[in-house]
Amino acid sequence: MPIEQRGDASVVTHALARDELTRIRNVETEQVAFRKGLVRLGRICGYEIIDGRMETEYTEIQTPLTTTMGERVKGLEDVVIVNVLRAATPFVEGLLKAFPRARQGVISASRDEDAGMNDDGEFPISVEYVKLPEITEDDTVIIADPMLATGSTMATVLDYITSEKTEPENLLVLAAVSAPEGIVRVSEAQPDADIISVAIDDELDDDGFIVPGLGDAGDRAFRTT
Numbered sequence: 001m002p003i004e005q006r007g008d009a010s011v012v013t014h015a016l017a018r019d020e021l022t023r024i025r026n027v028e029t030e031q032v033a034f035r036k037g038l039v040r041l042g043r044i045c046g047y048e049i050i051d052g053r054m055e056t057e058y059t060e061i062q063t064p065l066t067t068t069m070g071e072r073v074k075g076l077e078d079v080v081i082v083n084v085l086r087a088a089t090p091f092v093e094g095l096l097k098a099f100p101r102a103r104q105g106v107i108s109a110s111r112d113e114d115a116g117m118n119d120d121g122e123f124p125i126s127v128e129y130v131k132l133p134e135i136t137e138d139d140t141v142i143i144a145d146p147m148l149a150t151g152s153t154m155a156t157v158l159d160y161i162t163s164e165k166t167e168p169e170n171l172l173v174l175a176a177v178s179a180p181e182g183i184v185r186v187s188e189a190q191p192d193a194d195i196i197s198v199a200i201d202d203e204l205d206d207d208g209f210i211v212p213g214l215g216d217a218g219d220r221a222f223r224t225t
């Protein structure tokens with residue numbers, strides 16, 4: 001079972017995904033290895049999404065010897081991957097190995113860490129840059145962000161997409177590590193979103209970081225001080 005339902009979310013159970021996540025959680029893993037790990041994780045998640053969320057169809061083909069029926073994955077031409085800057089950039093690079101023909105959207109969404117969480121456990125999110133392709137009802141939209149913590153970022157991104165674009169056939173939220181609070185917030189904000197994560201962690205600390213988590217994914221991937 002490639003992707004298993006766990007309450008309001010689903011988990012990528014592939015052993016290689018779990019292995020990769022263990023490596024990037026490790027504080028000893030330095031920037032280049034961290035980024036490469038996110039790329040590999042994105043690729044594995046992409047294959048699991050194809051296997052667990054996309055359909056196949058039969059088609060007649062000729063082998064060098066005879067005619068036969070073969071299976072093809074449907075909808076690989078109708079995929080939109082949305083990169084939630086910064087941390088998702090290596091994650092999306094990996095996803096693109098599974099969906100080389102995907103159209104891409106980019107949105108910069110950053111938490112105002114100085115403001116901190118409000119009483120509802122939400123962060124103010126600033127969005128400076130949004131470039132989204134047209135979305136059709138045939139599309140599978142994958143919004144990729146390695147960390148789903150309070151859900152403030154993802155709720156903001158989903159607002160942009162659902163308020164301005166045609167509703168796609170599949171709306172997937174893909175994370176590497178999710179906190180229960182983020183899963184609740186996103187599933188309440190967007191019941192149609194199919195939340196898929198490699199791990200569902202224990203909790204958030206007072207600064208809104210996922211525990212055990214992997215630290216600040218953007219800073220670890222891009223090494224800002």
Ligand SMILES: O=P(O)(O)OC[C@H]1O[C@H](OP(=O)(O)OP(=O)(O)O)[C@H](O)[C@@H]1O
Pocket residue numbers: 084085086087088109110111112123145146147148149150151152153154182208216217218219
């Ligand atoms: O669920 P939330 O509480 O919104 O937290 C998750 C967001 O926080 C981090 O982004 P950040 O704002 O640190 O930007 P960065 O990716 O550039 O580091 C992370 O990359 C997610 O986008």
Ligand SMILES: O=c1cc[nH]c(=O)[nH]1
Pocket residue numbers: 087147149208209210211213214215216217218
């Ligand atoms: O743990 C967390 C929470 C939000 N953003 C991160 O990068 N890490």
Ligand SMILES: [Mg+2]
Pocket residue numbers: 216217218219
């Ligand atoms: Mg960050």
